[in-house]
Amino acid sequence: MTPTAIITGGTGGLGAAVTRRFLQDGWRVVVPWVAERELERVERQERLELVQADLFDAAAAERVADAAGAGLRAVVNLVGGFAAGERIDRTPVSALEDQLRLNLVPAWLVTSAALPAMLAAREGAVVCVSSRAALQPFAGGAAYAIAKRAVLGLVDALDAEYRGDGIRANAILPSVIDTPANRAAMPDADHATWVAPEQIAATIAFLCSPHGAATSGAHVPVYGRA
Numbered sequence: 001m002t003p004t005a006i007i008t009g010g011t012g013g014l015g016a017a018v019t020r021r022f023l024q025d026g027w028r029v030v031v032p033w034v035a036e037r038e039l040e041r042v043e044r045q046e047r048l049e050l051v052q053a054d055l056f057d058a059a060a061a062e063r064v065a066d067a068a069g070a071g072l073r074a075v076v077n078l079v080g081g082f083a084a085g086e087r088i089d090r091t092p093v094s095a096l097e098d099q100l101r102l103n104l105v106p107a108w109l110v111t112s113a114a115l116p117a118m119l120a121a122r123e124g125a126v127v128c129v130s131s132r133a134a135l136q137p138f139a140g141g142a143a144y145a146i147a148k149r150a151v152l153g154l155v156d157a158l159d160a161e162y163r164g165d166g167i168r169a170n171a172i173l174p175s176v177i178d179t180p181a182n183r184a185a186m187p188d189a190d191h192a193t194w195v196a197p198e199q200i201a202a203t204i205a206f207l208c209s210p211h212g213a214a215t216s217g218a219h220v221p222v223y224g225r226a
Contacts, residue, residue: 004028004071009078011038013179017197021205030068055106065113072117074208077107077128084140099147122166125208128155130171159217168216170207175226195224
């Protein structure tokens with residue numbers, strides 16, 4: 001049976017690279033999407049299944065897991081986002097709530113929906129995207145840093161609860177990813193020091209492969225030279 005991976009955010013600047021890498025490695029890949037414009041970023045292939053789904057909805061997350069089927073062996077949670085603001089005393093709690101929802105809820109719902117198939121197989125891998133800011137917060141980014149720290153808490157909880165069932169969970173912590181959106185937002189930065197999406201994709205692919213079978217509960221820095 002060809003192993004299947006769910007890649008949330010698989011049409012994004014990082015996600016498209018991760019999707020390509022998994023397809024190149026022989027996986028069947030299920031990618032949820034919301035807006036039609038996202039589909040322009042992925043090349044249609046026989047082993048790629050695109051599922052329209054709002055990942056903030058539990059029923060939609062279940063549909064994505066159902067599309068993956070019994071061969072589901074990996075979940076890569078890339079959905080998330082960044083918002084900068086003021087220091088904490090000038091930041092409304094709604095900003096924190098928004099960042100927690102964006103960075104944590106889809107990962108929770110999709111992983112939860114995917115676990116039964118991996119438990120039945122007694123093997124699987126979950127990879128979530130945190131950030132270097134979770135370990136090294138910066139002024140004006142408290143809500144984002146806290147949300148990304150919560151992602152690490154999810155990974156650690158998954159490791160504690162499911163390692164004995166053959167399911168491993170790990171997090172990657174990027175610095176600045178070299179995507180078109182980030183270049184547009186920071187045109188004067190030294191882009192040569194940023195980490196390429198393909199480099200992150202290779203790390204994620206390793207963590208989900210048999211070569212990464214001994215690794216669970218890790219927080220893996222993927223900083224490039226930034």
